[in-house]
Amino acid sequence: MKSARLQPRKLLAAALACGLLAAAPAYAQFAKPEAAVKYRQSAFILMGTSFARLGAMVQGKAPFDAKVALDNAQIVEFMSHLPWQAFTPGTDLPDSHAKPAIWKEMDKFKADANKLQEMTPKLVAAAKTGKLDDIKVVFGETAKTCKSCHDSFREEL
Structure with a gap:
């Protein structure tokens, strides 16, 4: 039986593969709006899953x-760069969980994305110390960044 420790590596490999595909022809346009929605949702799922695993450790729910x-x-740091290119005009589809405010307040939305991208390297740096207390501090700050964007721009799931 394989160790659960290998799963983050598999997620990182998947994230890297997504990144390579995403970088193809200068962030080529998506063929259909549905493809853009699927792309960004996939990026958020991978990022959220890895963030939740950190959260379980921070909260003492996992060793x-x-x-x-x-x-x-x-993984969170890498994925924090991917979903934003898929928020293009015409991708505000029903059931995409994206609030119309994204397209009305694109500057604020981009600022929130940038803030997340500024926080995630700090999360990696904290994790590199190997100290849970260091991770807890930055995890909390990063979680607030996520929540702020979710409150403003994500429909309830």
Whole structure:
């Protein structure tokens, strides 16, 4: 039986593969709006799953493992760069969980995305210390950044 420790590595490999595909021809346009929605939702799912794994350790619901924490922090950091290119005109589809405010307040939305991208390297740096207390501080700040954007721009799931 394989160790649960390998799962973050698989997620990182999947994230890297998504990133390579995303970088193809200068962030080529999506063929259909549905493809853009699926792309950004997939990026958010991977990011959210890894963030939740960190959260379980931070909250004491899972045993702390410094290597697993670092793996997941790195996935979150990488994925924090991917979904934003898929918020293009015409992708405000029903059931996409994206509020119309995204397109009305694009500057604020981009600022929130940038704030997340500024926080995630700090999360990786904290995880590299191997100290749960260091991770807890940055995790909390990063979670507030996520919540702020969700409150403003994500429909309830």
